[in-house]
Amino acid sequence: MDNYTFAYAVLEVQASLDQRLLKVKQGLRNYEVSVLDIEKFYFGPMPTGQFDELVITTRTSSGKSKVHRFNCNSGENGMVSLVEKLAELKPSADLRKFSREEALSQMSVADSSKIALLALPVVVSFVFFLFLLPMFLHGIDKGSATIKLGDLITLTEFETRNLTVHGSLLTQCLEEKTTKKGRTTTKFFCPLVDESWQSGEPVPVLAQIDDIPDEEFNALFERTEFKGVLRNILWEGPSSSTKDFFVKEYGATMAPQVLEFEVNGDTSNDLFIFVGIFVFVELLLGGITFFMIRKNFS
Numbered sequence: 166m167d168n169y170t171f172a173y174a175v176l177e178v179q180a181s182l183d184q185r186l187l188k189v190k191q192g193l194r195n196y197e198v199s200v201l202d203i204e205k206f207y208f209g210p211m212p213t214g215q216f217d218e219l220v221i222t223t224r225t226s227s228g229k230s231k232v233h234r235f236n237c238n239s240g241e242n243g244m245v246s247l248v249e250k251l252a253e254l255k256p257s258a259d260l261r262k263f264s265r266e267e268a269l270s271q272m273s274v275a276d277s278s279k280i281a282l283l284a285l286p287v288v289v290s291f292v293f294f295l296f297l298l299p300m301f302l303h304g305i306d307k308g309s310a311t312i313k314l315g316d317l318i319t320l321t322e323f324e325t326r327n328l329t330v331h332g333s334l335l336t337q338c339l340e341e342k343t344t345k346k347g348r349t350t351t352k353f354f355c356p357l358v359d360e361s362w363q364s365g366e367p368v369p370v371l372a373q374i375d376d377i378p379d380e381e382f383n384a385l386f387e388r389t390e391f392k393g394v395l396r397n398i399l400w401e402g403p404s405s406s407t408k409d410f411f412v413k414e415y416g417a418t419m420a421p422q423v424l425e426f427e428v429n430g431d432t433s434n435d436l437f438i439f440v441g442i443f444v445f446v447e448l449l450l451g452g453i454t455f456f457m458i459r460k461n462f463s
Contacts, residue, residue, distance in 0.1 A: 167250055171243030173216070173236050180235075180243075182250055187221075189235055198223060198233050200254055207260040207268035208248040215239060219248060222272045232274050286450040293446055297439050299398040304436025314359040317395075318369040318424065326395040330426060332357050334372060334386050337415045339407060350376040354407055356417070357391070357426055367420040368411065371403045373427045385428070394430030401425065 166183040173191065180189045187198040202223040211218050217240070221233040237244040252259045260268040269276055294301075308325030314332035338355040357370040372391065374382065385391075396402060402425045411417040 169243040169247040171237045171241035171247075173238060178235070178237065178243075180247055182247060182254075184254060187251070191235070196233065196235075199225075200251075203251075203255050203258050204230075205258045205260055205268075205272050206248075206251060206255070207263070207265070207272065208244075209261065209265050209268075210239060211236075212265075217241065217244060218277075219244065220269065220272065220274055222274065232272075234277065283454070286454050289450060290447060294443065295399075297443060299396075299401050300435045300439045302398050303394065303432040304434075304439050306432065314357060314370065315361065318420070323395065323397075326397070327432065328395055328426070329390060329392045330357070331390055332359050332370070333362075333389055334391075336386060337411070337417070339410050352376065353382065354403065356411070360389075365418065367418045368423065369420045370424045370426050371407065371411075373425055373430075375427075375429070377429075391426070391428050393426055393428045394432055396425040396427055396430070
């Protein structure tokens, strides 16, 4: 049995071949291909030029067919030697004299590189849509409601997240400063509690207060009514580091699930921003995909 070693991306692939069996160990996976069952094989560069691919089709005595694909970095000597040995054992199955497209057609095998190229923008679009989903849902939310904080924290379903909340702000706040292009903006996170809340009880809501003048910020602590947006869609909400700050610095007890309420939050333009960003990304992906298909498959 002859042994071969070659690289695929960062993996070291080990293979062995004799007249009966081809064995390949790639990462944690092991493959075995019966040489007797091999109908056809093709080896050559993938359209991107970065990797080479060995495609083997087999058919057992019972008529069951299967496609096997093995990849390596371009020009790996170990894989080249393996393919040469395979050609000696199964010369009638060797389709290397044909182009990749023609060989795969004879094997009735789909071109995985083309499938991957077409699937990539779909996957990226789906991931990007999930990333923007909170913005989309806030954007189509045109409702509004007034609610007491004690009632808010008991809700499990929300008809709207544009709320006017009755409660009070505590003065123990987290101040976050961000400097960009020479301009510093300040964001505050302050506990928002109802009138029955007692010191030592869990904090159920953190109010996010974006950059406002000091006099407006100080005036908030005199108010008992706050208009804004509840940020609790998917991953929205205060970060772990934000909640840990209140525990470590103020000895606060945080509720198991702390809500985030953006005081004076405005989602009126979220839908337009979502559409603009998503359309731009789709056009960009479409253009890149079209260019890559023309470059690699025309």
